[in-house]
Amino acid sequence: MNDFKITNILNEIFFNSETRLLSGFSFFIVSIISVHFIFYLNFFNFSGDLIKNESKLVTLQVVPQEGEKRIPDDVRRQIVNFLSKENMISSLNIYDERKIINEIGFDDLNALSKIRIPLIIQLNLKNSNHEIDLEELINLSTNRKVDIEYHKNDLYEVNDYVYRIKLFIFIFGLSIIILFLFFLTLLLKTTLQSNYKFIEILQIMGAENKNISLNLLVILIKKILPGSIFAIIFIASFSSIILRIFSIPLNNSINLLSMNDFFSNIFLLLLFLLFVLLFLFIYLFIYLQSFLEKRFFE
Amino acid sequence: MIVKLEKVYLGYQDNNVIENINLIIQKGDFIHLSGDNGSGKSTFLKLLYMKLLPKSGNFFFHNKKITKISQQHISILRRKIGVILQNNFLIPYLSVSQNIDLVNQIHKLEILDSQKRVKEIINWVGLKDICNNKVDDLSEGEKKKVVIARALVGKPDILLADEPTTYLDNITKEKFYFLLNTLNNFGTTVILSEKNDLIKIENNHKRFRISNKQINEV
Numbered sequence: 001m002n003d004f005k006i007t008n009i010l011n012e013i014f015f016n017s018e019t020r021l022l023s024g025f026s027f028f029i030v031s032i033i034s035v036h037f038i039f040y041l042n043f044f045n046f047s048g049d050l051i052k053n054e055s056k057l058v059t060l061q062v063v064p065q066e067g068e069k070r071i072p073d074d075v076r077r078q079i080v081n082f083l084s085k086e087n088m089i090s091s092l093n094i095y096d097e098r099k100i101i102n103e104i105g106f107d108d109l110n111a112l113s114k115i116r117i118p119l120i121i122q123l124n125l126k127n128s129n130h131e132i133d134l135e136e137l138i139n140l141s142t143n144r145k146v147d148i149e150y151h152k153n154d155l156y157e158v159n160d161y162v163y164r165i166k167l168f169i170f171i172f173g174l175s176i177i178i179l180f181l182f183f184l185t186l187l188l189k190t191t192l193q194s195n196y197k198f199i200e201i202l203q204i205m206g207a208e209n210k211n212i213s214l215n216l217l218v219i220l221i222k223k224i225l226p227g228s229i230f231a232i233i234f235i236a237s238f239s240s241i242i243l244r245i246f247s248i249p250l251n252n253s254i255n256l257l258s259m260n261d262f263f264s265n266i267f268l269l270l271l272f273l274l275f276v277l278l279f280l281f282i283y284l285f286i287y288l289q290s291f292l293e294k295r296f297f298e
Numbered sequence: 299m300i301v302k303l304e305k306v307y308l309g310y311q312d313n314n315v316i317e318n319i320n321l322i323i324q325k326g327d328f329i330h331l332s333g334d335n336g337s338g339k340s341t342f343l344k345l346l347y348m349k350l351l352p353k354s355g356n357f358f359f360h361n362k363k364i365t366k367i368s369q370q371h372i373s374i375l376r377r378k379i380g381v382i383l384q385n386n387f388l389i390p391y392l393s394v395s396q397n398i399d400l401v402n403q404i405h406k407l408e409i410l411d412s413q414k415r416v417k418e419i420i421n422w423v424g425l426k427d428i429c430n431n432k433v434d435d436l437s438e439g440e441k442k443k444v445v446i447a448r449a450l451v452g453k454p455d456i457l458l459a460d461e462p463t464t465y466l467d468n469i470t471k472e473k474f475y476f477l478l479n480t481l482n483n484f485g486t487t488v489i490l491s492e493k494n495d496l497i498k499i500e501n502n503h504k505r506f507r508i509s510n511k512q513i514n515e516v
Binding site for chain 1: 347348349351357377389400403404405
């Protein structure tokens with residue numbers, strides 16, 4: 001009689017025959033939810049970094065005047081000096097003329113008389129909202145044609161696609177969580193209804209609804225937990241392997257406490273699972289309380 | 299005074315089962331409640347163990363008015379009541395002592411106190427030799443004893459028994475009534491509902507009958 005506890009009795013009566021179903025189902029569902037979470041997280045960081053870095057880039061092009069093959073060195077120097085002094089620019093990259101000539105398929109600048117090689121500079125701004133002083137550049141280039149292209153202007157469409165993909169992953173993941181919740185609620189309802197006489201006698205003996213609910217939920221969570229943790233380890237390993245094997249350019253870039261990707265993923269997934277279980281616990285507790293309170297009196 | 303009922307109307311939805319109940323139950327009372335099938339005996343007991351609340355009127359238990367809003371409070375008050383229902387509601391795969399100890403678990407009693415009480419009550423109702431047997435293996439009479447022990451282990455102020463002797467033979471019935479009388483002599487209030495009036499009535503027992511939606515002292 002020493003080990004006899006009411007939790008053990010509830011454990012015998014509720015979900016006893018559903019242990020395997022719950023373990024298997026929680027493994028399956030938590031795996032799917034974890035895949036969504038991992039991919040959402042990786043894609044979120046990847047696309048966020050990509051857009052952030054790309055939006056800071058500006059391409060500057062100064063076109064030589066007619067009769068000029070290239071921008072004269074003194075003008076070129078003045079422009080580079082001006083840009084180098086600007087505080088808002090974190091780095092500056094001048095396109096190599098030779099490379100441009102080679103890329104358009106010539107060996108020499110004098111191969112065709114009408115070819116003019118522009119000065120192309122790629123700037124990396126400290127903040128994507130900064131703007132380059134166009135008038136000053138035109139002055140420095142002695143009225144040569146100056147084109148400034150802010151890369152952020154081309155990113156609206158990409159942003160839109162990225163947003164849609166993230167929303168899709170999020171909604172799909174959320175739908176699976178809701179389905180899981182629905183399944184657990186249904187299971188709880190069925191098992192409560194089929195064993196209601198036992199619950200009723202507990203209530204008549206003076207058991208509080210809160211205690212019955214808490215005991216039942218602890219039993220349910222205990223049945224779900226092993227499958228869920230196993231699913232998380234499986235998905236963390238699986239996703240790391242897949243990303244490496246196929247060299248998918250996604251990385252979560254969250255190096256938690258200098259942990260590698262695998263352990264960072266596990267840690268984040270466990271946090272996520274904790275959050276999901278907490279949400280499940282609160283929702284099912286409210287559901288159980290309402291179920292028991294409705295039947296507390298006839 | 300344990301229970302006080304003032305102009306209580308009892309029933310389900312629009313249907314009144316018993317009307318205008320005015321009754322006071324004192325500590326140590328032994329009340330026999332009789333009536334035909336469907337007369338409302340079980341409904342009346344449901345009121346006393348607070349499963350059913352009055353449609354109108356006032357219901358006081360230990361001088362506290364019972365209303366729908368105080369569920370947690372009612373759970374605690376229910377611990378002062380021992381209930382023997384028509385259906386035993388025992389857990390078949392648990393032993394006799396475990397079934398009885400269930401009440402102590404709900405009352406959150408310390409293990410040592412709990413074991414002591416279970417042992418006492420098992421001895422008292424005469425289940426000592428079968429205390430480790432599974433309930434499923436017991437006879438109806440023995441099961442009824444387990445239900446009585448379970449109802450008494452929480453040291454209730456009031457014991458409600460709803461047609462407890464159904465399915466029992468005459469010898470077991472006699473023993474059962476003897477147990478209830480002994481309990482009552484120790485100060486427990488007993489309310490016993492039976493279909494007929496064949497019960498042997500002691501002088502100090504009160505007798506009520508439910509008929510035509512009225513509850514009257516006989």
